[in-house]
Amino acid sequence: MRTPAWGPQDIQAAWVGTTSSGTTGQSLSRPLKLQYIPITRVENACATAQDALRNACFAVAAGLYDIVLALGFEKLKDSGLSGLPGSQVGVIGAGSTAPGGFALAATRYFHQFGVGRETLAKIAVKNHHNGALNPKAHFQTEITVEQVLKAPMIADPLGLYDCCPTTDGAAAAILCRKEIAAKFNPDYVTIKGPGAGGGPGDGPHGPRVRLHPLSGNGARRAPGL
Amino acid sequence: MIATALDLRRDVYTADFTDTLRAGTIAMKAALDAVRSGSMQQALVVVADMRTAVPKSAEEQIFGDGAAAFLISASDVAATVLHHVALQDEITDVWRTESDLFPRQWETRFIVSEGYLRVSREAVQTLLERSRLQISDFSKVALYGPDPRSQTTLARALGVDVKTQLQDDLFNTVGNTGAAFAPMLLVGALEAAQPGQKLLLVAYGNGADAYALEVTEAIAQAQKNARRGLKGHLAIKHTVENYETYVRFRQLMPTEGARRPPLGASASATWRDRDAIFRLYGSQCTACGTIQYPPQRVCLRCQAKDRMAPVRLSDKPGTLFTFTRDYLNASIDPPSVMCVVDFEGGGRIYCEMTDRVPAEVHVNMPVEMTFRKISDAGGFHNYYWKCRPRR
Known part of the structure; x- marks a missing residue:
């Protein structure tokens, strides 16, 4: 019952997200041999695959397709670089890295709210705890606050455990109309509303320096919620 | 580039003087002539030099990098140029070809006795003859010298009292800064000068320039207005921790590159x-x-x-809103101290901090902007502004 007789030929459209490991929809159609279906390649930094999923939702919700595929993939380790790749052209804004950008917010947050690295360390400890419960997690071992504080500094005040590990990976979801979902999997999951929010559009030169509640804005703007 | 960074009008005449140790004093003469002729009211002369020596050479102990700037004006001046003499002299004593990384020089005794001593002395003597001045008329002598010993030898030969008349040679603090050396010595002399005093400026390099100057009443105001001058800059100096750091900064030794994407540059985007x-x-x-x-x-x-x-925004003081010491970013001087600076009167910039001790950087730190070379991405020099601890 859980694997009905259906396959790639039933997928009517796809959204594929990758920041630096492929371009165009062909990065998906070639390995899967998807035949002539429309595939949209999405790039939106760390929200890339989530945004692929979001746009796939819209297509199904709009009634344009019955079955679509949303997929995100990245092969970061092919770059041979430390941290996230990404080219930087010009002198304005030069010298920024992903951890460095978030560290600016952490420094100011610490200053403004009187907390320190110990508080931040609890997030990494909690994340690793959750990872230890998940057999598919990137890291599945518990860590202590002391380990977090003693780890090498990446972009002060963010140490190794405060930053995302970089690796290769992929995730996929098949989306269909709710009415036919049970046909493929009786234990299906529904998406109530996909949320996304952009920044205030002013960048690091602007007055807000990523202290704005990005995720909160996104959830509030989710259609259907 | 200097005129642009200073935000001067585009119809301000600019000229480059280069390829000689006298580039600065030659530029001063051109500026003086232009102002005297009435072709311009004011001229800014900026002289700068980097004297990078072969690692571990004797010159490395003596050479330094430095700069000086003078405003040449038709009126209200702090010092007047009374006389000037320039001698040209063809000699291969100290030189650098197009492909040389470091200055070269011929055997010491030859370059000192047949070059520096002979020509500088002749220039000063010519100046004294033409101006009917005595060497004892000068309160201070800003005297170029390839090294401390040769400078003292020349001073004595000219009858300069080394103890009272010779301007502090900077050899123990900055070193011989080439084209900027004599002009910097003049700045040092002007900092302590009194109205009515006469100063002698001597520069050497394939010939010699000698200037006789007289200090005016306006010197007091100029000394008061001076932002930092020579003394001020020496007072805020930061000592490079060790020789390895110096060699790394000057890129005289290959170092392991960071595993980071290379910086790109676009000439058209830079122009835009x-x-x-x-x-x-x-x-x-x-x-x-x-x-x-x-x-x-x-x-x-x-x-x-x-x-x-x-x-x-370049001349607005700023305050550090937030910062990070980034060890991931590729830098010749890690960690990169990346900053968000709030300008007095409004405006915010994201930029790097230079001339800093990373451990001393803190939120709300007072900073100022400084114009720097950022990289050679794209095969050309990329210039931009950085912030630094306010002086």
């Missing part, structure tokens, strides 16, 4: 953004007054479109 990059122009919204950098078309506060007026 030249006012933002070189003049450090932001824009001020004429609808709501918000100052923003880089210059925007749409206001980040009120979203008004195309209602911006340019505003210069």
Whole structure:
């Protein structure tokens, strides 16, 4: 019952997200041999695959397709670089890295709210705890606050455990109309509303320096919620 | 580039004087002549030199990098040039070919006795003869010298009292800064000068320049207005921790590259953004007054479109809003101290901090902007502004 007789030929459209490991929809159609279906390649930094999923939702919700595929993939380790790749052209804004950008917010947050690295360390400890419960997690071992504080500094005040590990990976979801979902999997999951929010559009030169509640804005703007 | 970074008008005449140790004093003569002839009211002379020596050579102990600047004006001057003599002299004593990384020089005794001593002495003697001045008329002598010993030898030969008349040679603090050396010595002399005193400036390099100057009453005001001068800069110096750091900064030794994407550069994008990059122009919204950098078309506060007026931020003092010491970013001097700076009067910039001790950087630190070479990405020099601890 859980694997009905259906396959790639039933997928009517796809959204594929990758920041630096492929371009165009062909990065998906070639390995899967998807035949002539429309595939949209999405790039939106760390929200890339989530945004692929979001746009796939819209297509199904709009009634344009019955079955679509949303997929995100990245092969970061092919770059041979430390941290996230990404080219930087010009002198304005030069010298920024992903951890460095978030560290600016952490420094100011610490200053403004009187907390320190110990508080931040609890997030990494909690994340690793959750990872230890998940057999598919990137890291599945518990860590202590002391380990977090003693780890090498990446972009002060963010140490190794405060930053995302970089690796290769992929995730996929098949989306269909709710009415036919049970046909493929009786234990299906529904998406109530996909949320996304952009920044205030002013960048690091602007007055807000990523202290704005990005995720909160996104959830509030989710259609259907 | 200097004129642009200073945000001078585009019709300000600029000229480059280069390829000689006398480039600075030759430029001063050109500026003096231009102002005297009435062709211009004021001229700014900037002289700078980097004297990178072969690692572990004797010259490395003596050479230094430095700069000096003078405003040559038709009136209200702190010092008047009474006389000038320039001698040209063809000799291969100290030189650098197009492909040389370091200055070269011939055997010491030859370059000192047949070059420096002979020609400098002749220039000064000619000046004294023509001006009917005595060497004892000068309160201070800003005397170029390839090394301390040769400088003292020349001073004695000229009858200069080494103890009282010779301007501090800077060999123990800055070193021989080439084209900028004698001009920097003159700045040192002017810092302590009294009205009515006479100063002698002597520069050497394939010939010699000798200037006789007289200090005016306006010197007191100039000394008061001086932002930092020689003394001020020496007082805020930061000592490089060790020789390895110096060699790394000067890129005289291959070092392991960071595993980071290389910096890119675009000549056309740099040209398009030249006012933002070189003049450090932001824009001020004429609808709501918000100052923003880089210059925007749409206001980040009120979203008004195309209602911006340019505003210069390079000379505005700033305060550190936040920062990070980034060990991941590729840098010749890790960690990169990346900053968000709030300008006095409004405006915010994201930039790197230089001339800093990373451990001493803190939120709300007072900073100022400074113009620097950023990289050689794209095969050309990329210049931009950095912040630094306020002086």
